[in-house]
Amino acid sequence: MNTPDSLAPQHPEGADVFFGMIAAVAPYLAWGVGVFGIVAIVAGIAQLHQHSLRGEPAGPAVGTIGGGLFMTIAGPVFGTIIGRTVDTGPGAEESAATAAQPPTTAPADVAREMTESTPTDWTPLIWIGGGAAALALTAYLITRTRSHIIDRRTAQRTLDTDFAAAQAIYDDVAAAYAAYIADPYAIFTRPLLDDLSEPRTAAFIDAFADATALRPLTCPDSSDRVQAFASAAHAARSAWDSADTHARTIGMGVSSEDDTRIVRRIRSALNLALDDSATGQERDTALQTVERLAAGLITIPDRIYTRAKTAIETTTRKQLTH
Structure with missing residues (x-):
């Protein structure tokens, strides 16, 4: 006579072994996916930091962080899905049939055996805590990186402003000195600006040369270089103001x-x-008169003689060709 056990569907032992292997491996796979996701988050944040330092687009880094977050969340979800699949496999039907049979032991003994043989599964709590920690760390690092980017941009704007101000001061001094050099009649009002034996004039020439040597063509990345150029530009302007004012006051003397x-x-x-x-001929005679009258009284800079002689030669050539 057939018993209920003999009438129940029989499953091959291989299926039970297969689902048992899945049940054993699933937690490790879930942990591996989660850990890899956390590593990807950290790597993406490092990439984001490096891109921000170099001023490069942060697209790849953001993608890495997003992928890491996905894997961190997918780990426990994967483990849960696999666990439920195992619970509904072929072995689960046999367990359900066994559970439907009348108990052969007292309920108290069964409860005690289940309590003793079934430990508390802390995996979900660990995954939730780990995911929350990863999200918190990600938020902190992203906020810190963004703050660093903002601070760097602010520092760069300040650097650009300081450099522009120093450049404007230098340009003003250079333009004023160039205007004096280009004016041949300035020797009648400020001849001391050509006298290097005058301390104020010598101080200006040195200060202007220092500022020229320190002047970069574009705004440098180093604040020290900008400050050095700014200090030199201020010194050149101060020296120019002093020399120019003194030369105007003394005049021809x-x-x-x-x-x-x-x-x-x-x-x-x-x-x-x-x-x-x-x-x-008229211009040449006039220039000779200037040289003769100025001797011993005032010093006519060589640039004025050179300019006049060049103009006279040009005029003479034009007269010869006509």
């Missing part, structure tokens, strides 16, 4: 009426020497 008349004749002759409408 002549006091007698005879010297004053000679200075007026020198200026008149210089006007003729620089007059493009005069003939070459």
